[in-house]
Amino acid sequence: MVTERSDVTQILAEIFREHGYAGASLSEITNRTGLGKGSLYHLFPDGKEGMARAVLFEVADWFEENVFMPMRAPDNPDGGIDHMFTEVLRFFDTGRRTCLMGAFALDDARDRFPSEIQAYFLDWTRMLATALRRSGFEKNAAREAAEEVVAGIQGALVLARSLGDPAIFVRAIKRLRKRTGLDQQV
Template sequence: MTRTVFEKSDVIPLVAEVFRELGYEGASLSKITARTRLSKGSLYYFFPGGKDEMAAEILAHIDQWFIKNIFEPLEKDEPRSAINHMWQEVDTYFQSGRRICLIGAFALDETRDRFAAVIRQYFIRWIEALSAALVQTGISEETADQISEETIASIQGGLILSRALNDESFFERTLTNLSQRISTYISESNSGH
């Protein structure tokens, strides 16, 4: 039985989960229709450009979520509360490590070349936004850049290991350790060490 969908915004999360499960190459149109219970006609109505358009729309949707919930708060809000907010949002978005980073997954396979600019900009903006927030707390720019790169790499690695080990507590521990590490850097920079 096919599903009734009225808006493209309803379809994007459904198709995104198929891409998360099967990857870009594994998500054939027949598998997308089977897993989402959407007809081929509905998919082509919303995405006349086919699978490439689906992936582009999904990446744009993910990017907008991160801009609103993580990047802009890091760029505009009080830095300590924005960083604490980031940990909560990251844990929620990635479902405590049960959900892969689709942009990260796309960066690992042949899809990377199709969407290189979007993938690159997502990671650069996250690193730069976190670094800017850390600088506002009193950490030097060089140290903030290093911490930010290591933090985003650790989040991505934590997602992979959490899934590989089938242990969501691994991702939760990763976020806790990263949060404590950054709090220590902030405290030390404010105490003059």
């Protein structure tokens, strides 16, 4: 039985990923967590919105620690970028998991958490662009490539989920990894 807040947040994240914000009902949340509404509102006094906010925060936190921080190392930008692809592949369960931020962006939640969603994608593209510049890309080329990579990941997740074929995501990662290689710089 789960009772730790972080355990609950993990389950909440999966539910929001599968159904979006509007589609995630408290009845499913009580079922999947095994917690009554009393417990849930004790952990999250702001209710469903608070649950979603906690999940958004945790995702942002995970990326900060596992993706952005390693990418900040000024001496080894290529290693940071490579590490990003490895972690992203793992995080999205090799294409079987969708992106919470993407789901919320195409959902009602976009109007409820605009700054959180914006910050996530802005941070990601900026960090990657910086690393690409350090790796040798020219300024504008780095920004374009970063945009292409982040969009490519999001789109591959949509496509993989729509077609029920996680391999699409794996192929996209391989392709985008090559795209950031030094041989491709403009």
